[in-house]
Amino acid sequence: MKAVRGKYFFGGVHPNDRKYFSKAAPLEYMPEPEVVAISTAQSLGRPALPVVEIGQEVKRGELIAKADGPISSDVFSSICGMVEEIKEEIAANGTVEKFIYIKNNGKTDNAHLPPLSSPTAEEIKARIKDAGIVGLGGAGFPTAVKISPRTPVDTLILNGAECEPYLTCDHRLMLEKTDEIVRGARYIATALGVKTIIIGIEANKPDCIAKFEPYDDIKVVMLKKKYPMGGEKQLVYVTTGRRIGLPPKLPADSGVVVQNVATAFAVCEAVEQGKQLYERVLTVSGGATANPKNLWVKLGTKVQDIIDYCDGDGSLDVYGIDITFDESSVYKDIHFKASELYDNYSAEFDSDNTYTLKVDNANLYSNGDDVPFKDVTIKVPVGYVKRDEKNSPIDYVVKKSPRKIENTQTVMDYCVKLSGEAAIGQVGAKFNTKVMVNAIEITVPTACTVTVYVGSGKNKTKQTANFYKFDGTLKTNITKNKANINPDGSDADDTIYVVSHKFKVAGTYYFGGETAQPRKVIQGGPMTGVALSNYDVYTHKTTSGVLLLTDACAAAENPTPCLNCGKCADICPMHLMPMNTEFYALAGDYAAAAKYGGTLACIECGACTYNCPAKRPLMQAIRRTKAEMRKLGGQKK
Amino acid sequence: MIDNTVVISTPPHVRKKRSTKGIMGDVCIALIPAAIAAMIFFWKVDLGEKVLYAQPLILLLTCVFTCVATEFVYFFIAKGGFGNKCKNAGTVCKLWWKQFDLTSVVTGMIIALILPPTAMWYEALIGSIFAIAIVKMFFGGTGKNLVNPAATARVVMFLSFSLTAYAAANIGSLIDSGEVLTGATNLSYLLKEGHVSKLSVLDLFLGTGVNGCIGETSALAILIGYIYLCVRKVIKWWQPLLFLTVFGFSAVLLSGFYFDSYKFDITLFLPHILSGGAVFAAVFMFTDYVTSPKGVIGQLVYYIAGAVLLALLRFFTGLETASFVIMIMNILVPLIDRYCIRKPFGYVKEKKQKEGK
Numbered sequence: 001m002k003a004v005r006g007k008y009f010f011g012g013v014h015p016n017d018r019k020y021f022s023k024a025a026p027l028e029y030m031p032e033p034e035v036v037a038i039s040t041a042q043s044l045g046r047p048a049l050p051v052v053e054i055g056q057e058v059k060r061g062e063l064i065a066k067a068d069g070p071i072s073s074d075v076f077s078s079i080c081g082m083v084e085e086i087k088e089e090i091a092a093n094g095t096v097e098k099f100i101y102i103k104n105n106g107k108t109d110n111a112h113l114p115p116l117s118s119p120t121a122e123e124i125k126a127r128i129k130d131a132g133i134v135g136l137g138g139a140g141f142p143t144a145v146k147i148s149p150r151t152p153v154d155t156l157i158l159n160g161a162e163c164e165p166y167l168t169c170d171h172r173l174m175l176e177k178t179d180e181i182v183r184g185a186r187y188i189a190t191a192l193g194v195k196t197i198i199i200g201i202e203a204n205k206p207d208c209i210a211k212f213e214p215y216d217d218i219k220v221v222m223l224k225k226k227y228p229m230g231g232e233k234q235l236v237y238v239t240t241g242r243r244i245g246l247p248p249k250l251p252a253d254s255g256v257v258v259q260n261v262a263t264a265f266a267v268c269e270a271v272e273q274g275k276q277l278y279e280r281v282l283t284v285s286g287g288a289t290a291n292p293k294n295l296w297v298k299l300g301t302k303v304q305d306i307i308d309y310c311d312g313d314g315s316l317d318v319y320g321i322d323i324t325f326d327e328s329s330v331y332k333d334i335h336f337k338a339s340e341l342y343d344n345y346s347a348e349f350d351s352d353n354t355y356t357l358k359v360d361n362a363n364l365y366s367n368g369d370d371v372p373f374k375d376v377t378i379k380v381p382v383g384y385v386k387r388d389e390k391n392s393p394i395d396y397v398v399k400k401s402p403r404k405i406e407n408t409q410t411v412m413d414y415c416v417k418l419s420g421e422a423a424i425g426q427v428g429a430k431f432n433t434k435v436m437v438n439a440i441e442i443t444v445p446t447a448c449t450v451t452v453y454v455g456s457g458k459n460k461t462k463q464t465a466n467f468y469k470f471d472g473t474l475k476t477n478i479t480k481n482k483a484n485i486n487p488d489g490s491d492a493d494d495t496i497y498v499v500s501h502k503f504k505v506a507g508t509y510y511f512g513g514e515t516a517q518p519r520k521v522i523q524g525g526p527m528t529g530v531a532l533s534n535y536d537v538y539t540h541k542t543t544s545g546v547l548l549l550t551d552a553c554a555a556a557e558n559p560t561p562c563l564n565c566g567k568c569a570d571i572c573p574m575h576l577m578p579m580n581t582e583f584y585a586l587a588g589d590y591a592a593a594a595k596y597g598g599t600l601a602c603i604e605c606g607a608c609t610y611n612c613p614a615k616r617p618l619m620q621a622i623r624r625t626k627a628e629m630r631k632l633g634g635q636k637k
Numbered sequence: 638m639i640d641n642t643v644v645i646s647t648p649p650h651v652r653k654k655r656s657t658k659g660i661m662g663d664v665c666i667a668l669i670p671a672a673i674a675a676m677i678f679f680w681k682v683d684l685g686e687k688v689l690y691a692q693p694l695i696l697l698l699t700c701v702f703t704c705v706a707t708e709f710v711y712f713f714i715a716k717g718g719f720g721n722k723c724k725n726a727g728t729v730c731k732l733w734w735k736q737f738d739l740t741s742v743v744t745g746m747i748i749a750l751i752l753p754p755t756a757m758w759y760e761a762l763i764g765s766i767f768a769i770a771i772v773k774m775f776f777g778g779t780g781k782n783l784v785n786p787a788a789t790a791r792v793v794m795f796l797s798f799s800l801t802a803y804a805a806a807n808i809g810s811l812i813d814s815g816e817v818l819t820g821a822t823n824l825s826y827l828l829k830e831g832h833v834s835k836l837s838v839l840d841l842f843l844g845t846g847v848n849g850c851i852g853e854t855s856a857l858a859i860l861i862g863y864i865y866l867c868v869r870k871v872i873k874w875w876q877p878l879l880f881l882t883v884f885g886f887s888a889v890l891l892s893g894f895y896f897d898s899y900k901f902d903i904t905l906f907l908p909h910i911l912s913g914g915a916v917f918a919a920v921f922m923f924t925d926y927v928t929s930p931k932g933v934i935g936q937l938v939y940y941i942a943g944a945v946l947l948a949l950l951r952f953f954t955g956l957e958t959a960s961f962v963i964m965i966m967n968i969l970v971p972l973i974d975r976y977c978i979r980k981p982f983g984y985v986k987e988k989k990q991k992e993g994k
């Protein structure tokens with residue numbers, strides 16, 4: 001049906017959506033990772049109970065953990081492999097969860113359920129439960145519970161708002177899988193016994209709106225671009241004009257059921273193909289991402305693997321470093337040729353994220369001559385090149401972050417892989433595999449010329465690469481001919497830029513890009529997601545994105561005194577008073593905080609904190625108050 | 638050396654690029670037209686026996702400098718700048734600069750602009766010290782003051798130096814000395830006689846020939862500041878309008894009762910609004926974040942009650958009482974905030990269901 005405009009709701013904020021990073025990237029299957037770690041806590045309720053044993057072979061889609069209680073959901077294996085380990089670990093959000101580690105054995109067997117043709121309502125409900133489908137919008141409420149409401153409902157609302165900045169997974173899904181989403185919605189409607197299906201899509205996705213308009217049984221509502229338009233209560237109000245009461249009231253009490261479009265797609269697959277929920281689309285985006293993508297990712301994939309699949313975190317890819325001494329005639333035309341170092345090196349990981357590269361039998365080449373000086377041996381301890389006879393050291397240390405490197409194998413994989421290729425002209429060293437680094441620290445012992453060969457892969461963001469040095473905190477560029485990598489984002493994959501600088505004085509310098517460093521790594525959207533401390537976490541059913549934000553976008557600011565400006569209350573979509581909550585919470589009076597701030601009705605959208613000019617941590621106060629009130633309530637009982 | 642660490646914090650991870658300092662900077666910019674108008678109209682003040690030059694500039698500089706200096710000195714002492722044989726002095730100074738958010742500059746500018754041109758610099762100095770040290774810093778600094786520092790300073794100065802300096806400050810009943818200045822106070826005519834004086838509404842709007850406090854006379858300059866504040870979303874556009882409308886109607890009503898036995902002259906609507914300090918107070922002083930209610934309902938109560946109170950006090954005291962009204966309303970704000978709480982979204986429905994049961 002032709003799209004109609006949604007109603008207006010008071011409040012909300014308008015953050016820059018920055019969907020341009022990954023909007024145009026089509027859905028893509030990420031190769032199966034070597035190891036997955038699947039948490040048993042995949043839904044809102046109690047964690048599921050593991051039903052597999054260590055050493056057991058599992059197929060893709062095989063049940064590995066059984067639901068425990070009504071709002072818990074089944075968990076399925078996302079790859080074929082062997083159960084390696086079942087252990088408790090701290091998950092990204094800080095809670096302790098039980099993880100089932102499965103090692104991939106390369107097989108592609110599926111353990112899918114039989115497909116259903118023209119299913120009845122009861123069959124669909126059973127199938128949704130058996131496939132372990134939960135709400136993929138974020139909360140992870142089991143869909144089977146949601147479609148068995150206590151009160152009669154007359155409307156199904158599909159949530160295609162995707163109001164979180166950066167995220168585009170639902171956008172791509174709606175574009176590419178329109179028909180499946182519609183079929184899934186029809187199955188849910190059948191299960192619920194409702195006739196009306198409404199889909200709410202934000203106005204910044206006109207292509208999706210156009211895609212859904214041809215379907216006669218779907219009412220398309222164009223929503224104003226605003227955060228949190230995809231909040232359940234807001235969405236129900238703008239699409240139908242109904243208000244959902246305060247908790248514990250559910251949308252079903254107002255006669256509606258809200259489902260995310262991704263959930264509808266999962267339902268369609270579960271019904272038509274018998275596929276369990278073990279993979280989902282997630283967005284990899286942010287200013288520090290090399291190659292923003294929308295990926296089909298298996299449940300329990302390590303964030304590190306996802307980032308690597310997207311060509312790293314936007315840092316520069318260094319192909320080689322060439323150091324030439326100018327002073328001594330002995331060293332004049334001799335280049336350190338790293339290509340020969342490959343076979344016999346060992347690397348150590350130091351505690352401060354630096355790698356030690358040790359090479360025992362490396363050779364030196366004279367310029368223009370491919371015959372190596374076999375009798376010359378250089379030693380390379382920790383990125384430290386030294387010619388034995390002349391005692392003239394060349395240091396370079398490769399620094400990387402925020403990865404945690406555990407063994408030398410990883411160093412080899414991600415840090416330095418040298419090839420046996422011959423020198424190309426003046427290129428003294430060429431790393432065959434890209435070295436993904438944020439910055440290289442180069443300690444120059446004496447005057448010399450350092451040349452770095454750098455490329456940006458399939459990087460779509462603009463970058464510059466140059467030498468710089470730190471004066472305290474200030475970064476000073478010292479290269480004049482800095483390389484502007486991908487100024488128009490169109491450069492081919494294999495372009496290598498040469499940045500060279502003649503250092504006149506000894507000292508420590510750095511080489512790197514200016515915008516590439518991720519300052520914040522987020523699982524989920526930027527408004528409600530969880531900030532990660534490293535990449536060693538695993539995706540959940542509800543993980544909708546992995547974002548690498550740069551300094552400019554994710555600056556952590558110190559709070560200043562509250563001005564009582566009321567800007568948090570003005571934009572609160574739930575019409576609450578966050579400043580009161582914070583005021584009383586800081587004083588330790590949580591009952592008053594809940595009373596005067598209305599905290600218990602809060603949907604934790606984060607709009608107040610976003611809007612606060614004094615940068616107050618309102619969200620923290622609200623969460624604390626909620627937790628304390630829960631404790632108080634527990635005591636009373 | 639290279640900072641490779643990642644930041645971990647609670648969501649949201651993106652923030653609006655708007656800070657307290659930015660907002661206060663916007664208020665300073667919005668006050669500039671009024672300050673320029675003050676310079677133009679009161680550069681030369683002829684008191685008969687002597688002529689004062691550059692009074693607005695002197696007052697502005699005195700007030701702003703004193704306010705900032707008072708805040709600094711207070712901060713310096715409170716943070717132990719003198720302790721440990723003044724070894725911490727440098728650190729404390731840096732700390733102060735880091736937290737300096739232009740609020741004292743705004744206070745200083747407002748104090749200067751609500752002074753009459755005859756006010757002396759030392760009076761402004763005492764008022765500024767009082768405003769920052771006692772009204773603001775004693776209560777905890779930015780965001781913690783109970784009453785508007787500028788309005789309170791004005792009240793203190795009015796009571797302390799009333800007959801000498803404030804005779805001409807838009808004050809109706811003491812007006813005879815107003816004749817000393819060029820042009821009579823329009824407010825006095827309105828309040829005493831119930832009609833507009835020689836000045837037209839246009840004069841009042843532009844501020845030409847109007848006697849009064851230096852920043853309050855030109856409604857045009859204030860309007861420019863108001864539009865700027867609205868565009869920058871510092872204040873809500875409806876707040877001053879609501880205040881002035883309610884105030885204008887209350888004043889018309891009251892003057893109807895007071896002078897012409899139930900004859901309500903709507904043509905007095907604009908003169909009432911434009912006379913005295915109502916416009917300035919509505920745009921720059923009532924809208925002060927710290928001392929106005931936080932929620933929308935509270936704000937409605939605050940502006941309507943303030944407007945009615947201002948009209949009443951003006952008539953029954955015959956004085957320009959905006960500062961007093963602001964002080965009184967400020968003290969009521971915690972009470973308003975406590976009782977004017979918006980119901981959460983979706984609350985109404987639940988209530989109906991309860992009634993049904």
